[in-house]
Amino acid sequence: MRRLFLLLIATLLGHWTLQAQGYHISVKLKNFTGGRFFLAHYMGKSTYLADSADVNPAGEVVLQGKEKLLPGIYLLVLPGKQQYVETLIDKQQVFSVALDTSDLVNKTVYKGSPDNDSFLEYNKFLFQQETLSRSIQQQLQAARTAADSAKAQPLQQELGKKIQVFRSEFITKHPGTILSTIFLAMKEPEVPQAPAGADSLFAYHYFKNHYWDEVDLQSDRLVRTPILEGKLKKYFTQLVPLHPDSIIVDCDAMIARTRKSKEVFKFVLWWLTYNYESSPYMGMDAVFVHLVEKYYVPGEAFWMNDEQLNKIVDRAYTMAPNLIGKQAAPLEYKDTASKPLSLYKTAAKFTVLVFWDPTCGHCKTEIPRLDSAWNASWKSKGVAMIGVKTEGTREEWLQFIREHHLKGWVHGSDPQSATNYRRLYDVYSTPMVYLLDEKKKIVAKRLGVEQLQEFLDRITPKDTVSKL
Structure with a gap:
């Protein structure tokens, strides 16, 4: 008798320890005799693996761990990863569930998990409402007149109200539960008059x-x-x-x-x-x-x-x-004749500073477009164009400038990266475009031709006379 008593105490203590410190989820699957079963959880709208175990020949699987799972909505993912059931995990983490793939909503049965009994009831309610909703949608699609649509739309609104009423009543009856916490978070403020x-x-x-x-x-x-x-x-x-x-x-x-x-x-x-x-x-x-x-x-x-x-x-x-609003970092470079130049020595009402690469496919398209926009519009607004080569040989750079007639630009390069321009201007891809004001303060960056045009149109009067 004493040994039986000690055994019972040990069993109870073991069960209590499991409940207090870890999780133990027993799953019974109908029509499965093997495969890998997965437990996943949401993290925001993404899902991540939490645990997995093999299904035995009797269609049973046990997911367990020594540490408690963090609360939330988890997914019981069936072998093959084609079907899953959402389940709630909160304080009670020792329970069992029977799943029947023929109807994962109405034939799922939990034992030892009041939270999931409530969640299952809610999902069954939603399933009923969704069935009605599909019927109403079919009515809307089949509606031939505005009057027909007017009759069906209030029914759709009524379904939404039923769901809200269900959640509100549940919150009142079951305060403090994880499902009530979820329902409360889904509510939005009701604005008074x-x-x-x-x-x-x-x-x-x-x-x-x-x-x-x-x-x-x-x-x-x-x-x-x-x-x-x-x-x-x-x-x-x-x-x-x-x-x-x-x-x-x-x-x-x-x-x-x-x-x-x-x-x-x-x-x-x-x-x-x-x-x-x-x-x-x-x-x-x-x-x-x-x-x-x-x-x-x-x-x-x-x-x-x-x-x-x-x-x-x-x-x-x-x-x-x-960052926008910051003073542009000093930038020293050499022009096509290898003469030293400086960003701050180029006086202009606005400066479009472009870091580009003559071998870059995107640059081959965008640089000529920038030049066309400058000649057609920006030059008259007092805009100066400064292009800084980032990659490619000197010959490729000069050839591109000649072939595309990039006249009027200030062309420069810093082959030794002496000014550390990649870090100071965050040049991780090309073309990288900055718009600077008269004092060389950054007013915009990473804009395409159309965006630059819109931006310049907003901040410059139409009758601006070029200062160049």
Whole structure:
């Protein structure tokens, strides 16, 4: 009896330890006798592998680990990677699930996971609504008159309201659960009626100011879901003014909201850094440089090793000298006759500074187009053209200039890179184009011919007389 009692205690302790420290997910698959089963998780809208195991001949697989999984929406991916089931992971990480590929919504059964029972109920509800939605879409497509369409569209709106009601009722009945956290994050602020005397931007300011009210940024629950990235993307593309100074203020405010969760802080800082380092919009590199200087240089990117950190800091320091609004770095070069020249000795109302390579395919197209635009329009606006050779031989450079009649340009080269122009002007590809003002301050960069034309048209009067 004593041995049985000790065995029971050991079993209970083992089970408790598993629950407290790790995860144990048992899966029963119908019609599978082998193959590899995968557990993946969202990180934003991307998915990453968390674990995998072989399916035994009885169609069973066990996914387990000594460390608890971080909370979020995970994917149970069936062998062959053609089908999967989303599942919730939160505090309860020891449970089982039976999957039937003939109907992964209505025939999935969980045991020991109330969170997933609720999630399954929600997915069944969505499945029913989507079936109705498809029927309505078919009605819309088949509608022959505007009156027919008018009858079907309110039905579509009603379905959306039903989903919102389902989520709201669930939040009320099950506060504090991971699914309630997800539903709250999916909500958007309801803008009240504007008070008397309010300006025309009341709705915008209210919506923006309350956008994050229901989003849990204090715990790790939303990082491994697509929800947080979606919220970030909408906020910074639709609500924050597209100006570096405004974006920097909102980035800092956003990061400040995440300080109680290392995982949220990590994800938000990473997302902002990546988003603005790779932004297609001119001037956004200033945001990237700010983030690196304020958070990475002081060592707050705790997840990075020294090599990774050095790379991102080096990238920011390469960008810093050539941000829009900065004074262009001094640039010394030799002209086609090998006479020394200087960027600052070329007086002009505006200067288009182009780093180019006579052997570069893109340059072969763009340089003649830049020259045509200059002759047709920019010259009369007081624009000087300075072209600096980056690659190719001296003979190839001179031949290109002759063949394309690039007269009136200031042509230069710095074959020994004595001025370190590649770093100072971040010349990692060609052609690299900068627009400088009369005092050689950077006003625009990395613009194509059409964009340069539009920019110059905006900032110069039509009757500008050339100073050249």
